[in-house]
Amino acid sequence: MPHLSEKEVKNARRIMRLLDARLRKHIDADYLQDLLKQIASTMELLIANQSELPERSRLDSLYDVTKAIGTSLDLDTVLEQVMDACIRLTGAEHGFLMLLSDDGEPELKVARQFDQTSLSPDEVQYSRTIVNYAIDHAESVLTSNAVEDPRFSGQSSIVDLSLRSIMSIPLLVRGGVIGAVYVENQGSAGLFSNDDLTFLETLAGQAAVAIDNAKLFSVTGAELTHRIDQLRELRRIDQKLSGLVDFDEAGMALLEIACRLANATCACLGQIASKGEPIRSVLTYYVDGATLDVAEFEDLGATYPPLKHIWDTGKVELFSDGEGEQLLGLPLIVNEKTFAIIVLKGCAEHQITEDQRDMLVRLASRAAITLENARLYAGIKEADRAKSEFVGIVAHDLKSPMSSIRGYAELLNMRRHELDAESIERYSQHIIGTIDHMTAIVSDLSDISRIESGLFYFEPTTVVIDELVESARNTVMPEIKAREHEWIVEVGENLPNVQADFYRLLQVLNNLISNAYKYTPNGGKITLSVQKQGDKLEFAVSDTGIGMDTSQLANIGKRFWRASDKYTRSQPGTGLGLTITQLIIRQMGDQLRVESEPGKGSRFSFCLPITVRTSSLSES
Template structure:
């Protein structure tokens, strides 16, 4: 029993010793505590199964042998013992195999650990591949291994290898899916061949015969779920690659895939960094250049702003030119600067500034650079002007001392001229100068256009002032001679001319009579026959403004005047009024081609106004003569009317008196026929008396001698009295009369007899134009500060177009009824005059066929305000 216990203790000591050795070894191999403890557990389990139990079994077998449990006599037991010993030998072999595999596993772990350290410590993929291949080839003692990658041409080629011949490496170029390598790459699955002799393919034949390989494994290298290559490991032994080894190799392939991925990421990062560095470098350079350009641009903008600002306050063209030129010289560093502007009237280019006096006709056929630049809107630079053959450049070189020049067109909707600079002090003109000056030129073109607009506005204002001054020459009683002199002086100043002459058609319409200058006025020797063929008469007949430089008069006196005054330009301005020519102005200047389009336009405006003023003055003079004659005739008429009225009234009064004596049979009995005849005479006498009274009133009105005898009265009393006077006429035509008079009407201030005359005329007209059985309505009502009264009838009515004329003297409505009723046409005129003399107003409301209503207002007497003393 003691021996058994001792042997068992020995077995435990051996087991513990082996376990301790493995743990000490693992402590140095596995730095990671997790791997260490995992290995510890694995050793305990494997030790128990493959070491402790076999030792116990051997110990039993040995004890049996020692104790003599297997005798020769007992053959069955001997066989059993032998069988046990045989099994024990096989278990030993298995234990040795397991131990070897454990050692291989330990070596695999070491290799994986080394591979992990390689991956984490290396970035270059070539170094990682080389070290992994060395681990497999040397540490794992594999005869050959390689890494295959997909090349740019789409073929799989060996990237790196260990233990393979150069011929074999050169001959490997497979498409994905071709051969074992291609199949493993395409399928992304591990391919294991453990007996190459069984595989009948050119690839295996090369490997068996050329390399002596009997088994091999192809593991795809997968990065981001995409096969990028194949990891190949070979052996010269059959069935060499078991599951555990393949797993180890697969782990190495995974490590290689990570390394490839990291390498790609590293390469991409390096490429990104390289691009980033280039981008930063480029951006920095661009920012520097941009900053320099911005600084240059700011300087240019400041210079441009200085130029524009200096000219902003200058609205007068020449002043603006002088300011801009001085500023441009300072900013650009040139010694010559100016403008060559287009003169539309002369179709030429004219110099301004330092090029003052330069002229170049656009009709010039010689090839001129300035003309080309103007017409084609093109720029020009020359730093050696003396080499330019064109005549305009030679003129600038010789006359203005320009040795270098830059020309830029000035464009504002259309080309208005050229901007020219010369002799840059700091060097030659460059494209940068051209770019900057082009911007300046565009701004200056705007300034010039603005200045031109200002000048045009100024001219328009001056023209309006001139026209206003000319209009102011119209007087209440214009004198023709005085007006002509004033108009001539004002027009000479407006046109800036030196001299003027004026002719007016005489009353016979046969001659042009001179009225200005006054020294030649109305002199027969200076008059010009309209029927002559002289140039002046032709211009007068055409009625169009014309400019003439060379002028020859047929009249020697005018030629003498022209020669003495030295006039070189003449502007003829015909005057037209009411579609006929009435006169002719001639303005003269000592300057050739003086009268431009602006002056001609102003002359046209003045001509129309002057013609109206002259014609008005002439008409006024004629009217003055006619009015004087009319006043004389009116005075004669008034005297005649007054005389006739007085002379007729005296015998008419006697006739009317004797007619009444006879009709009243104061002189004896008369028969009915005699009464009828005398009644007609009496009626005619009344009519004649009414006519004479109307004529006398008209005479007084026109002479301003009519006067009112004002008194406080009740207008209702006047109405009633007038009705009594006209009641017989009303009854004779069986007319119904209605009176609508307010009670307690306020008093008015009026002339009783004249207001009676108003109602008599209105009621008489109403009776006259109302048919038998008609109706007349008379109203008197209070309305505000006035008394309003109306006389209405339902007679024939008056057309609307006659309403305003009905109150004019001697006017009668043109109708058969009017002609039958008769009348002088003075009644309503006198009525209106009397109403207006009372401070009132009269009007008519009428519709033909519906009657007429004559209404008038008379102001009532205003009561004095009540004053309360405190």
């Protein structure tokens, strides 16, 4: 049997193209007869070669091919290797390989011809009907003459392209179809046999595995590269945040990084000052002049209601504002407790993706500790500053009266024979008053010491409210008169007596009234109110003084803390009075409540049960 050379195959292909061109213009019977004889001769040689090819040789070829397509993990290389192998083993003229897209549609990946070259786009012609049939039914298709096959003869692509010998095999892997291979010979019928189909199915099985491996490697490689980039980014973030110990600086750096990772336009950091308080904005960050409808210390929970749920659950959530714009709530958690929350506001062009969300969660877990350490460091610095200031205040408040005592004592000593009784009485009262002031300072220090050691006890007695109010009045009236304040007492009628430590209760009222008259400019109003509320008595002290803003209210009761404004600093005090007051009220079974507005004054109140339980502070 003569051997069919590559030149003869190319010549047959050229003759078929000439035949097609002649048919489109006009039919020359003699010329057509000559061309058909040449094609018939070539096809006889092709069929004879295939029928004479030893089965062993085809198996060897299949083995060599499957080895070759498994040597690369580059997807494009594997696809070309598979298609060339399919054409070579079947003797096809053209071959096409399709893979399913994410939406399940077959996409052409490779279009090759028998000489291992790629078809140009205008040469790509195949039956999509047959490809879809193979994929949809997960079933191989063999047709010896597609134009006469009842399954496909009605399809326009089959008729228009005059398709004849076709095989299409689904690519199956892990129980699913990932695509299909398609080989054809357009001009001749009966070129493919069942043996060809069997070999192509075997090759397609191996090819599907090789293609799937290449795809997985491509995806895995991309994901690995992405994860490595993420880890590098997180490392850079760690290095940037680790050197920051100032809370505001660390917080602003965190917000800037979060905005960049999420392509967000703005962000804010919210915190809860104390139990029961709302989530308030403490820091805000804007990108390129963007704005966030959140003011400093604003109640974020009221502006964005989902934040309360995010804070309580500690879970990241996407939500929308009133205008439908996407936001993300990112809790910062330390020791399984939320201590702050980041609110990120995106924009219409850059919605926050799941990948960005995952990166932000990683950022939060790393940054939370840094931010918490910065917060603790700020607290330590503030406590240290407050203690230093306290030592200075105490030193001044003790040194000044001692100098005064010394001065009056020396004056009495030097002029004891010249002074009359009235002058001696006056100087003596100055000395006694100064000693009383020093005693108050030492008493505060003593109270703090006993509170910290847990040795603060009550001595309950029967307290008559009128006597208590009168005692408080006698104590504070000198200062109230000196400052020209109006003193108002509002005591309900027939108030019951209560069981309480008279002097501790008086200490609380004196502390509150003292704060009221000190932080009210001269000529204000100071009001002491005692009213019955059910089975309790409400004690309240209100003033028309300078008042406090939200940030100052958050610091009420902190030891050694005093507001930093000029007027507050001009008044005497140690920053311990309200701390002691809060602890005593807590010992009585209630909490100190404060209502205040800058420029309008403040109101301090607490409720005392008519029957008071007594215990030590350490038990509380």
